[in-house]
Amino acid sequence: MSEQQIVLASRPEGRPTRDTFRYETIELDALKADQVLVETLYISVDPYMRGRMNDARSYSQPFELDAPIQGGVVARVVESTSDLLTVGDTVVGMLDWATKSVVDAKQVRKIDATLAPVSTALGVLGMTGMTAYFGLLDIGNPQPGETVVVSAAAGAVGSIVGQIAKIKGARVVGIAGSAEKIQYLKEELGFDEVINYKTEQIGEALDRTCPDGIDVYFENVGGAIGDAVLDRLNPFARVPVCGAISGYNEQADLGPRVQSKLIIARARMQGFLVGDYGKRFKEAAEQLGQWVSNGELKYEETIFEGFEQVPDAFLGLFDGSNTGKLLVKL
Amino acid sequence: MSEQQIVLASRPEGRPTRDTFRYETIELDALKADQVLVETLYISVDPYMRGRMNDARSYSQPFELDAPIQGGVVARVVESTSDLLTVGDTVVGMLDWATKSVVDAKQVRKIDATLAPVSTALGVLGMTGMTAYFGLLDIGNPQPGETVVVSAAAGAVGSIVGQIAKIKGARVVGIAGSAEKIQYLKEELGFDEVINYKTEQIGEALDRTCPDGIDVYFENVGGAIGDAVLDRLNPFARVPVCGAISGYNEQADLGPRVQSKLIIARARMQGFLVGDYGKRFKEAAEQLGQWVSNGELKYEETIFEGFEQVPDAFLGLFDGSNTGKLLVKL
Known part of the structure; x- marks a missing residue:
């Protein structure tokens, strides 16, 4: 089965277009020690990613031309050579926009799929x-x-x-x-x-x-x-x-x-x-989780379906059409 | 001897001009209880005063049209009905731009003329x-x-x-x-x-x-x-x-x-x-005085001479000509 990824085809001037993105078929490497093969479940599209498309000083490294775009992803482990994760685990991390990825186990964080819908790891609880x-x-x-x-x-x-x-x-x-x-x-x-x-x-x-x-x-x-x-x-x-x-x-x-x-x-x-608040993530996650579970904090998701929808979902950030968190479900 | 004051003749659009100001002869009121008659020694001209010339929301009240402009002034007490101040004292306060003023004694603060030139009360120590x-x-x-x-x-x-x-x-x-x-x-x-x-x-x-x-x-x-x-x-x-x-x-x-x-x-x-830092003025004044007295903190004054020079001194703030504190000595 052939897997796909989305690379930055060109740096947009002004508003990005579909030509900003290019789909590529990928060959996945075999797993080395302490790695996992993950299958993407949800891709997060976020306004800050526009900044990384410029080749300019910014708060995070610019995306490289012709290299995969990276962002927040929720995925399921389908192979593992790591003691930290087993097949079937759900994880979240900053991963390539791809249908599957091979990554170091330490690059992702396991989430408890029984507490809340896993998509919330990219939104209200992420x-x-x-x-x-x-x-x-x-x-x-x-x-x-x-x-x-x-x-x-x-x-x-x-x-x-x-x-x-x-x-x-x-x-x-x-x-x-x-x-x-x-x-x-x-x-x-x-x-x-x-x-x-x-x-x-x-x-x-x-x-x-x-x-x-x-x-x-x-x-x-x-x-x-x-x-x-x-x-x-x-x-x-x-x-x-x-x-x-x-x-x-x-x-x-x-x-x-x-x-x-x-x-x-x-x-x-x-x-x-x-x-910059990494040291206080635990505090925030616990408090947000409590507010969600007791009904004080509601959230909405706008979900696009299918990997082919990722560029349109991203472009949708800039036309003001979405309510709540914009996600693509694979 | 007739005394004079400077009033706001018109609200400037853009850069103030001499027509922004008007000189008026004033009649000074007789002193009531706890007041002083002071003779102006130094007038401070400051960039923030430009903001008060607009009739717009600002951090301090707009100057009133046809009323005296007020700013930092160092003056000498020439009459007093107050226990707080005696004739000959040097004081600093927010006073009218005038050659002499009658003010409540509590409206000014006595300064020690033996510690530093009294003009510094409007500058480095003010x-x-x-x-x-x-x-x-x-x-x-x-x-x-x-x-x-x-x-x-x-x-x-x-x-x-x-x-x-x-x-x-x-x-x-x-x-x-x-x-x-x-x-x-x-x-x-x-x-x-x-x-x-x-x-x-x-x-x-x-x-x-x-x-x-x-x-x-x-x-x-x-x-x-x-x-x-x-x-x-x-x-x-x-x-x-x-x-x-x-x-x-x-x-x-x-x-x-x-x-x-x-x-x-x-x-x-x-x-x-x-x-907004009123509660810490004492701390600052002590520290600044110490730095000045031990030579770590130097200051420069650009001094115009004569009450008739006040408008030109003020206008000079905006042409970049002054070094250090801009004052008018009467």
């Missing part, structure tokens, strides 16, 4: 959930009664951010881009206010929904939405900067400079990567 | 020095061997920032705009490297002078200089945002958005006002 957890709590530090604004609020990270902020007693205002998302955030997730940035004037909508100003802004998008929120920060506001998806495909992402805004509000903007 | 102290140490937190970049490095705050960073063992790179300033920073203040942004390409100059990247950027100017520095931040860099003088007179201060830069570097940008 890097996505931890990104929300550390960015909001460590940098944003919302206090009861404060106003927390989150952009891309119906996205994988944003939807968790808003719910954790609610758990912490904050007033939560979400920004999203469709009537369905607005309804989901308000009715399913209990956001206090929701703004549809496609149908409302963002500045006016923020004034209306945040009459007491903004204490925490969890930044996922940048662009004109970020500009408008940064104009309305309260004194000593905190702005965890998780993403800026509106600028990822821009050649020159120009906007009003923030220096004066930060002085006026004495505000703090701080970029972060979930990987 | 708000200027404390702005450098808290912004650099509390937010920037430079570590020995780290690279600290400071813009407007020959200015009142910048020159103190660079010297404190040196005291803390950091490598200091200053950005300034004239050959005289460059020479002063390098030869008098001991900066490790200095960039003349008017004659050098800022990006190339930063690459040359900061081969190990930038750990702390003390932001005084914003604009294209800030943009270039923010492109070169090391992981976990800190950016205390003190000022953005290049944008103060702009209608639309556009530049590359910072969100992606902050994520890439996991960097923190934080605006601050010295007034």
Whole structure:
């Protein structure tokens, strides 16, 4: 049976297209000691991966041209030469976009498939959930009664951010881009206010929904939405900067400079990567798992079916169509 | 003898001009209980005052049209109905731009004229020095061997920032705009490297002078200089945002958005006002006084002579001509 992988065919200028990707048939190596052959179950597509497609200084190494793209993958062990893993185990790790892979056993982490659907290891109980957890709590530090604004609020990270902020007693205002998302955030997730940035004037909508100003802004998008929120920060506001998806495909992402805004509000903007919190992953996983199991933290998944759907799933990140975590099931 | 004051004649659009100001003759009220009549000795002109000339949300109240402009003033008590102050005392406070003022004694603070020239109460031992102290140490937190970049490095705050960073063992790179300033920073203040942004390409100059990247950027100017520095931040860099003088007179201060830069570097940008550190002024004043007295901390003053020079002194803040603290001596 022939296996396949997806390589970076060309570095996109602006928004990626299907030509960014190329499918290749692969020959898998025989297992060496302490390795496993895994069969991919779920592939995670994430906005940060756009940055790795550039050949530029970034927070992680650029993907190599003509080499497999790597990302979060949940897989099942089908062969093992390792004492750590046996056939049938479910694992998660940063693996090639491929139908099967041979990897060192230490490169993946076993997950307990009886606790929660295994796809959650890529979402609410994985890097996505931890990104929300550390960015909001460590940098944003919302206090009861404060106003927390989150952009891309119906996205994988944003939807968790808003719910954790609610758990912490904050007033939560979400920004999203469709009537369905607005309804989901308000009715399913209990956001206090929701703004549809496609149908409302963002500045006016923020004034209306945040009459007491903004204490925490969890930044996922940048662009004109970020500009408008940064104009309305309260004194000593905190702005965890998780993403800026509106600028990822821009050649020159120009906007009003923030220096004066930060002085006026004495505000703090701080970029972060979930990987920097490695020592506290256990704490976050336990807390997130508890919130999910007691029903305080809900999650949504948008699942594409089939390995041939991976490029379309990735491109879907940039058209605002997904709710919750975007995954491809093989 | 008739006394004079300077009022805000019009709100400037863009750069202030002499028409921004108007001189008026004033009648001083008789002293009530616990007041003093003071004669102005030194008036401080500071970039932040430009912000108060706008009728917009800002960190301090806008100046009122046709009302006296207020700022840092050193004055001598010439009449007193207060037990706290006697005739001949030298005081500092936020007072009207006027040749004489009647104020509540509690509105000013007595300074010891035997310790240092009284003008230093407006500069290195006053708000200027404390702005450098808290912004650099509390937010920037430079570590020995780290690279600290400071813009407007020959200015009142910048020159103190660079010297404190040196005291803390950091490598200091200053950005300034004239050959005289460059020479002063390098030869008098001991900066490790200095960039003349008017004659050098800022990006190339930063690459040359900061081969190990930038750990702390003390932001005084914003604009294209800030943009270039923010492109070169090391992981976990800190950016205390003190000022953005290049944008103060702009209608639309556009530049590359910072969100992606902050994520890439996991960097923190934080605006601050010295007034927020009131509880620690004593600590700062003692430490700054000690550094000045033992010769580790030098300061420069550019002094205009005469009350009629106040507008020109203020306008001089924006043409980059001053070195050190800009004062008017009456």
